[in-house]
Amino acid sequence: MRHHDDHPDHDDDIEWVSKSEMKRESHALQQLGMDLVKLKPSDLAKVPLDDELKDAIALAHKLANKREAQRRHMQFIGKLMRSRDVTAIREALNAFDQKSAVANAHFHKLEQWRDRLIKEGDKAVNALVAEHHQLDRQKLRQLARTGRKELAAGLPPKAYRELFQYLKENLTS
Structure with missing residues (x-):
């Protein structure tokens, strides 16, 4: 009679993942696919994607008006994402978030x-x-004076906007 302890345990090398965990990972990858679909074309071009994923994302854009078709297609994109290393994709999306x-x-x-x-x-x-010498005092x-007058008189904030534009154009950081 053999006891369970008599033979080497081969289960130590296997990592068991619950069904719930698999679903969470699947949903996370599907969300990653949705984030890719939402990107502007110029940003999407900067993300490292293979041709199959690029084609799937392009088709998702075409299905934008068809709710059920797009939902199913997003699931398909999520399925495609499961078979890829998405580390580089996540890093690219994080870089966009940091830039934003x-x-x-x-x-x-x-x-x-x-x-x-x-x-x-x-x-x-x-x-x-004193901080930014290039500005016109x-x-x-x-x-600023005109903006204060507009604010006090309840007028449209024309100078307020002009002041912001001037700062935007002349302050880089």
């Missing part, structure tokens, strides 16, 4: 400067010009 986050941070910084210039006037203008003062 940096752009958003810069945009918020510009908005903060604009609001500070209008609120504080010359004090903020001097602080900004007179133009900043004039736009």
Whole structure:
């Protein structure tokens, strides 16, 4: 009579994955495929994809108006993703997210400067010009002053927008 302990255990090398875990991975890959379909063509061209995936994504764009067909096709893209190493694809998408986050941070910084210039006037203008010597002090003062007047009078924020545009064009970081 043999006991279970008498023979070497070969199950140590096998990694068991639950059905739920397999479904989660499948859904994550399908979501990755959806993220690829949502990319602009210029960004999609930067992602390392094989021809089969490129063709599947192109077909997904054509099926945009057909809900059920697109749903099934997205499942197909998810299936295609399961047979590929998606590390490079994820890295490319993360790079887009980081680039977007940096752009958003810069945009918020510009908005903060604009609001500070209008609120504080010359004090903020001097602080900004001290940091960024290339800016035109007179133009900043004039736009900030006009923006304050527009705000106080309840007029459309023309100078407010012009001030933001000026900052956007002249502040790179």
